[in-house]
Every structure is written in structure tokens, then in C-alpha cells.
Amino acid sequence: MDEKKEKIMQAALQVFSFEGYHKAKISKIAEIAGIGAGTVYLYFKNKEAILEELFINSWSRIDEKLVKLDEIKNMTPEQKIREIIGEIIEMVAQNSDLARLILSEYSFWSAGPSTKVNDYVGSVMERTTKIISKGIECGEFNKSLNAKDATVFLVGGIWHLMAAKTIDFTNVDVLSMTKEIEHLAVNGLK
Amino acid sequence: MDEKKEKIMQAALQVFSFEGYHKAKISKIAEIAGIGAGTVYLYFKNKEAILEELFINSWSRIDEKLVKLDEIKNMTPEQKIREIIGEIIEMVAQNSDLARLILSEYSFWSAGPSTKVNDYVGSVMERTTKIISKGIECGEFNKSLNAKDATVFLVGGIWHLMAAKTIDFTNVDVLSMTKEIEHLAVNGLK
DNA sequence: TTGCGTTATGAACGGTGATTCACTATTCAA
DNA sequence: TTGAATAGTGAATCACCGTTCATAACGCAA
Known part of the structure; x- marks a missing residue:
């Protein structure tokens, strides 16, 4: 689903901008996106790739x-x-x-x-x-x-x-x- | 010694600005300052306190x-x-x-x-x-x-x-x- | 309904590096 | 000279997440 990728990016944006990239936790991004932490890695190579996109x-x-x-x-x-x-x-x-x-x-x-x-x-x-x-x-x-x-x-x-x-x-x-x-x-x- | 504190700040500035705060290692700062890693903590509460100062x-x-x-x-x-x-x-x-x-x-x-x-x-x-x-x-x-x-x-x-x-x-x-x-x-x- | 491919999960792993602390070295007043 | 206070050390500890992976859930064609 591309819809799920969208959700991750939305959540990441929120968390990154609020906490700063380094302090942001994948677990929190996943939680906000309403998915499991591992799922993030089905759509992005790693944390940095989210920021890049x-x-x-x-x-x-x-x-x-x-x-x-x-x-x-x-x-x-x-x-x-x-x-x-x-x-x-x-x-x-x-x-x-x-x-x-x-x-x-x-x-x-x-x-x-x-x-x-x-x-x-x-x-x-x-x-x-x-x-x-x-x-x-x-x-x-x-x-x-x-x-x-x-x-x-x-x-x-x-x-x-x-x-x-x-x-x-x-x-x-x-x-x-x-x-x-x-x-x-x-x-x-x- | 305040002279040693000065040295730590000098070294930290160098390392922080070159590597960025997050990637900077205390061990490297200490090395450049010519002291042991533990000594840093005699002069600063923690890593962040150096940046703050x-x-x-x-x-x-x-x-x-x-x-x-x-x-x-x-x-x-x-x-x-x-x-x-x-x-x-x-x-x-x-x-x-x-x-x-x-x-x-x-x-x-x-x-x-x-x-x-x-x-x-x-x-x-x-x-x-x-x-x-x-x-x-x-x-x-x-x-x-x-x-x-x-x-x-x-x-x-x-x-x-x-x-x-x-x-x-x-x-x-x-x-x-x-x-x-x-x-x-x-x-x-x- | 069954079985297979796809998608999702989150507990466990592992690397990292900040911080601690048991110990050593230095200083200096007596 | 001595020994107690102060200063310094760096190996060991420990907390913290990013990432992985064994397993589960799902979707769907047969």
C-alpha cells in the first residue's frame, strides 16, 4: 500500500519536527502511524531514508x-x-x-x-x-x-x-x- | 584548573563543528584536549552542558x-x-x-x-x-x-x-x- | 475450506558511546 | 617525608534505540 507509506511519512514529519531527527524514535513514529515498528522497514531502508524523502x-x-x-x-x-x-x-x-x-x-x-x-x-x-x-x-x-x-x-x-x-x-x-x-x-x- | 576547562571547550568546539554534535564522541574531545575521557566529567555535567556553555x-x-x-x-x-x-x-x-x-x-x-x-x-x-x-x-x-x-x-x-x-x-x-x-x-x- | 504469497508484527538482538567508578597520580601542608 | 585531599584515568558498565527476524495474520484463487 502506498497509503501506508504516506502515513509513515506523515507521522515521521510530525515526530521529527517536534523532537528533532536525532531524538525521534522509530517506535513513536510507528505508533502514531498506527503500525508496528518493523513495518516501517518494509517501506523505508532506514530512518535516514524517511528524512531524505x-x-x-x-x-x-x-x-x-x-x-x-x-x-x-x-x-x-x-x-x-x-x-x-x-x-x-x-x-x-x-x-x-x-x-x-x-x-x-x-x-x-x-x-x-x-x-x-x-x-x-x-x-x-x-x-x-x-x-x-x-x-x-x-x-x-x-x-x-x-x-x-x-x-x-x-x-x-x-x-x-x-x-x-x-x-x-x-x-x-x-x-x-x-x-x-x-x-x-x-x-x-x- | 580553569585552564583545563578551557581546553575541553576548545576541543569540543573543534569536534562538534567538524562532526556535528550528535556524531561527536566524548572520547575524541578528551583525546584532543589531551586528557582522559573521565576527566571531562569533572568539568561538565554531561555532553550537552559543553554545548550549552x-x-x-x-x-x-x-x-x-x-x-x-x-x-x-x-x-x-x-x-x-x-x-x-x-x-x-x-x-x-x-x-x-x-x-x-x-x-x-x-x-x-x-x-x-x-x-x-x-x-x-x-x-x-x-x-x-x-x-x-x-x-x-x-x-x-x-x-x-x-x-x-x-x-x-x-x-x-x-x-x-x-x-x-x-x-x-x-x-x-x-x-x-x-x-x-x-x-x-x-x-x-x- | 485450504494453502500459498504477501504483509504486518513486536520481542529480542547488537552496536554504540555516554557515563561511572575503582583505582592511580599528584599536590602540598604539616 | 608523609599521608590525606584533590585531580585524573580509562576500562567496564549500562541505557538506549535502530534494525532484524521468527512468527502471525491476512487476502485470495483454486
């Missing part, structure tokens, strides 16, 4: 969005940046556990053991950098900026903010949040 | 800087923000191990077990928020911003960027880096 899910979604944006020709870099921000925020709003997880297990993708995850993250970074580069070239963004650094700064800032929002359970108005981050990000680039 | 060291340093800045009256919020950025960058430049560690064990302060560390982090955030608030009030920063959110965004952005820089060992020109982050941050606020 969770990461790939989320990063590939952003990557897809970026590919689509790349194909649109009559859109300014600034507009594209706004689109990306919107996409990330929406994703986080829909699934705050995931944001918290990605942030707290940051080390897994910056020095991580998974080539696959790294590839996706790298791809997202690269595509974003390309957009910013375009913006610098055409004069829309500040000429003195380094596109790569700006990308890391933006992604990091957005991520932290979203994670912080999900940690204190304040009800966030997603729309106003989007406007605000867009402002901080786009003005910073100009 | 390392964190407190670094965050309290930034906090101190902020206290000093708070006392200066004839300085605009923008200037103060630039000062903080400079301070953080300098700290990271001086001690990249620590930066890498704080980033990779991020979860320890966002959902961490240590109240003491959380207090320092909270204090740093609060003081920064206050500065940004002042800037919004006096019209130097954009009125539509939420000071708290802006703080988190900035700190997150800076942090990620610095971490990225310390992870790939690219030789960074600290000064130009400072200028760039200041630009991204301050313009975002305006």
Missing part, C-alpha cells in the same frame, strides 16, 4: 515552481522573486511542520549525507541565483550585489521567519506576511 | 555588544543596525568553527532544552527589535514593517549567509561581505 518532497516542489518560472518570458526578475516568495510561504503555511524540520535539520542539507537532497537544494539555489543575476544585469537590482550571496541571504531570511512563525503558534495572516517579506527582500535587492 | 559564550558576546549600543544616544537606528551586522560578521570571521556549530545545531536554540541559551537568544532578538522599532517610529525605516518579523528575517539571512560562507571554505573578503549584507539588510528595511 521528506526533504526531497519539499525541495522538489519549489524546484518545479522555479522551472515553470524560467519558462515564462514576459516577467521581470522582480516579479519572479515575488512569485517564489509567495510559493515558499504558501508551502510553509500549508505545512508548518515541514518548515520547522527543514530548518532544524539544516545540517543535513548543507553537509548532508544525501546527494539527492543536495542536488535539489543546489538546483533551487542556482535557479534563484540566475533570476537575481538577470535582475542585476538589466538594472532592476543593485549592480554592486553578488547574486549568489543575495540568494543565500534571501532564502535564509525567509526560512527563519517562517520557522519562527511556526514555532510560536501565533495565527499568521499569510497574505500580509507575504507582502512584508516581499518588501524586505525586494528592497534589499534594489 | 559554548552557545552561551557566543550569544552573550553579541548581547553585550547590543547593550553597549543601547547606551549610545547619538546614533541613528540605521547606524546601529550596521554596527550589529559588523559585529556578527567579525565574530564569524574570527571563529568560523563556532558559526558552523551554531548553525548546524540550530535546533538547540529554536526548540532547545536549555533555558539559559534561549534567554540569551531572546535577549538578542528583543534588543534588535527595539532598535528597528525606533527606526520605524522616527521614519527612517518603512512604516508598514513589523519590527519583530524584520528582526527574524535579518538575523536569519545573515546567519545563513555566514554559514554558507564558512561551509565552503571560500576565502571571504570580510569587508566587502559586510558592505553587501548591510546593503541587503538596510535597504530591505527602508
